[in-house]
Amino acid sequence: MNQIKKDLILISKMIPFKQITISAFVLIFISCNISSKKPKPEKKPNIIYIMADDLTIQAISAYGGIYKDIAPTPNIDKIANDGMLFHDVLCNNAICGPSRASILTGDYSNLNGYYKNENGGKFNDTLWTFPQEFQKQGYRTSLFGKWHLGTTPKGFDTFKYHNTAGQQGLYWDPIYNENGVDVKEKGYSTNLSTEFALNWLENSKQSNDPFLMVLQFKAPHRPWEPDTKYEQLWENIDMPYPATFNDNYEGREMTAGNTEMTMEYFSNKDMKLPEPAGLEGTEKLKWTFYGARPGEVVQPEGMSDEEGRKWRYQTYIKDYLACVKSVDDNVGRVLSYLKENNLEDNTIVILTSDQGFYLGDHGFFDKRFIYEESLRMPFMVKFPRMIKPGSVNEDIISNIDFAPTLLDLAGLKTDHKMQGTSFVPLLEGKTPKDWQDAMYYHYYEFPYWHHVQPHYGIRTQKYTLAHFYYNIDVWELYDLEKDPNQLNNIINDSSYKEVVAELKGQLKELMVKYENNKSLEEFRMITDKDFGKIVEQKSNEPSVQDLLRKDNQKMN
Incomplete structure (x- = not known):
């Protein structure tokens, strides 16, 4: 608007007086029209x-x-x-x-x-x-x-x-x-x-x-x-192995070390083995999913356990x-x-x-x-x-x-x-x-599929704290900066005593915030609803919040 006023003064000096009113009116009208235009609403994405x-x-x-x-x-x-x-x-x-x-x-x-x-x-x-x-x-x-x-x-x-x-x-x-x-x-x-x-x-x-x-x-x-066009894409090369491929689950034997999702649990179907001729009904299903249960290992004859795993x-x-x-x-x-x-x-x-x-x-x-x-x-x-x-x-x-x-x-x-x-x-x-x-994290399904213990926990940018609770009582703590591969459960490391107390306090707050501060018995009932009880529970069992509170008291 300031520039338009300057332009009006300049023009007024250049044109006869009788024309000033008309000219100024036109310019003012144009400037008002420009300034009054509203931007079009942005189109929704x-x-x-x-x-x-x-x-x-x-x-x-x-x-x-x-x-x-x-x-x-x-x-x-x-x-x-x-x-x-x-x-x-x-x-x-x-x-x-x-x-x-x-x-x-x-x-x-x-x-x-x-x-x-x-x-x-x-x-x-x-x-x-x-x-x-x-x-x-x-x-x-x-x-x-x-x-x-x-x-x-x-x-x-x-x-x-x-x-x-x-x-x-x-x-x-x-x-x-x-x-x-x-x-x-x-x-x-x-x-x-x-x-x-x-x-x-x-x-x-x-x-x-x-x-x-x-x-x-x-x-x-x-x-x-x-x-079909990608079935043989990497036929002639060996893929690299992850750094933790040979994890022995030391210190995590009851959790990571007790699952049915390791390299030993692939089925005939997973391995794309040719199906024998003439199989029907139950026999066909048995062959197809052989390998998915404990003790059923699929691999070509003559291979060692390590060769079969790879x-x-x-x-x-x-x-x-x-x-x-x-x-x-x-x-x-x-x-x-x-x-x-x-x-x-x-x-x-x-x-x-x-x-x-x-x-x-x-x-x-x-x-x-x-x-x-x-x-x-x-x-x-x-x-x-x-x-x-x-x-x-x-x-x-x-x-x-x-x-x-x-x-x-x-x-x-x-x-x-x-x-x-x-x-x-x-x-x-x-x-x-x-x-x-x-x-806040919470996993409930057990024992099918893959036999992973129900657990809840907290994940910050530096730590992971988890409680595995169905028929075990195991806590795990990982320092993600020092141990990004999560191989060392440091829950019993005394130098992390204050960290554990703080994380358990945060975990309690999150469970309350997200309206999931139930007892362990109630959590187990969610799992039992679909699979049947696997272990008898004690009556009058304390709530998760009580357990966290007691743990904090012990730490302090």
Whole structure:
């Protein structure tokens, strides 16, 4: 406005007096018109949420690791390179269904009621979920791929999800539920799910409404069946072994050392052995899953135990990473579509998994433990309007934080209360001073699958403290700075006496905060509900809070 006034004075000196009024009026009118214009409201962003099943940080080259040069993931890496890569996104219950339920609701298992996979019931489809809120507030919504919650999805205008084997789905020629109707498709599921997603984008691109698209791959979940073109991808090389491959579980014999998820528990099906001719019914099932129970070890004749163990690992890791290769290819297809259709700048692309996974780390496959490889989720976000390319974040985030963050990114308000917190400020590079410095973890499923003791604990950026409680009473403490591989349980190290007391105090506070301060007997009942009691419990057993209080008193 100051410049316009100066211009008016200058013009008044250059033109006759009679014309000043008219000229000034015109200029003032123009200047007022310019100054009164309001900026157009920013268009709401589109969101593509991509989640693979059992995809772990170790398998993504953006995170580094021993496979980064042998099995790179350039398309997944592009999301990180063009956006923000997160290093400390943590799962509050490291198993597929419960993690998905927490992501959808923004709440812990004790509030959403979905604690376990095996016979864990069905997800309560009367609960609020973030897709329903997006749909309610004008977003076009869709779901393609894996659902795995035992219910029909709600909050989606269109869905097409795996609907065989308890919604686990098949890699080849899968059956999908398409808007309520089962449809058998021909082909490889990772490619098919992407094809359905891209077709939906293409067929609805004339709409002016923003969209939320959820694309959830079955891969790289067990039984790790690669696309045909990748079956022999690394046939002539040996994959490297993780540093903890030969973990002997010293000091952790009753926890990490007492599971059914080591290299000895792969089945005939896992190892892709040719099925003998003529097997049917029970005999066929017995052969297929032989190796998954104690005492059943699958390996070629003539191999030593060590040779067999390495052979099983090499078979497993090559199949797993080949499945990841297809996930990466299809992430590339989605990114290419966005670029070709001028959707890049206004589309948020998120890539994650339902938890981490073991790739021979500690001699394991699968997940479940509070240990780092299963606790940490891959997570990256690309959004050119907000996020600086190549950004990295190392703050603690939990999967219950996803729902409020997605709503916040879209500018959607809700009266529904969630336990999670939006981390949009972190995406902008501004970590609030009061941001969470610890997360509460709780795993309930036992003994199936894989015989991992139920446990709860706390994870800070420096320490992991866990209590294994079902039919044992074992505490574990790890100093993540000194022992990042978590090989040394230092719970009885006197030099950590004050650390243990402080962590137990924090753990108690978090259990109260998240409304899960039950007794051990009540926690065990959650497990017993689906599997039957394995050990008799004592009546009048103290609560977890009482135990923590007594431990603190002992420490002091």
